[in-house]
Structure formats: structure tokens, C-alpha cells
Amino acid sequence: MPEPVTDTPMRAARERLGISAAQVCAQTGISRKSLERFEGGAGSLSTHNLYRWAQALGNTTLAQGLAPLVRVLPEGRQAAR
Numbered sequence: 001m002p003e004p005v006t007d008t009p010m011r012a013a014r015e016r017l018g019i020s021a022a023q024v025c026a027q028t029g030i031s032r033k034s035l036e037r038f039e040g041g042a043g044s045l046s047t048h049n050l051y052r053w054a055q056a057l058g059n060t061t062l063a064q065g066l067a068p069l070v071r072v073l074p075e076g077r078q079a080a081r
Contacts, residue, residue, distance in 0.1 A: 010053075011039035017057055028052035 014024060021039075025032050030049050037043030038053075045053060047069045054062035 008039055008041045010041075013059075014039065014057055019057060024053065024056045027056045 014021070021032065021035055024030065025035055028049065030038075030045070030052065034043065034045065034049070035053075038045050047066060051063055051066040051070050054060075054066060
């Protein structure tokens with residue numbers, strides 16, 4: 001039986017930067033459950049949430065690459081184009 005995955009590249013990147021999951025959730029508005037599923041490899045994030053995750057981790061290269069795919073809605077919410 002295969003060993004359960006306990007670390008993924010997404011979680012490892014955040015932990016390498018010393019940023020807690022709680023900090024990412026507070027800064028981005030992504031729910032803890034969604035973040036855990038994404039970082040655990042069992043889920044995905046919308047383009048907008050991936051953009052916010054990249055910003056929270058200070059990954060300006062990824063955030064800049066995603067920026068053209070995200071637009072701001074009048075109420076201040078954002079949605080993928």
C-alpha cells in the first residue's frame with residue numbers, strides 16, 4: 001500500500017517561506033479547507049484564488065503571469081476572465 005502524501009510542492013513552497021496556512025487564509029480569503037485540499041493535492045483553486053495564493057507567498061512571477069486572467073468586478077470582488 002502506498003504511503004500517504006504528507007508534503008506537496010505547494011505546501012512545501014509556503015512552509016519554506018515561513019508562512020503559515022492561517023496567514024495565507026487571512027490574507028487571501030481562501031477557506032482553510034480549500035487551502036488544505038489544494039496544498040494536499042486533492043483539490044484545485046480558481047484562477048483568482050491561485051493568483052491571491054501567489055501574491056500571499058510573494059511569488060510575483062506567478063502572480064504577474066496570472067494577472068491578465070483576472071479582472072476586478074465593480075463590487076471589488078474578482079473573477080477569472
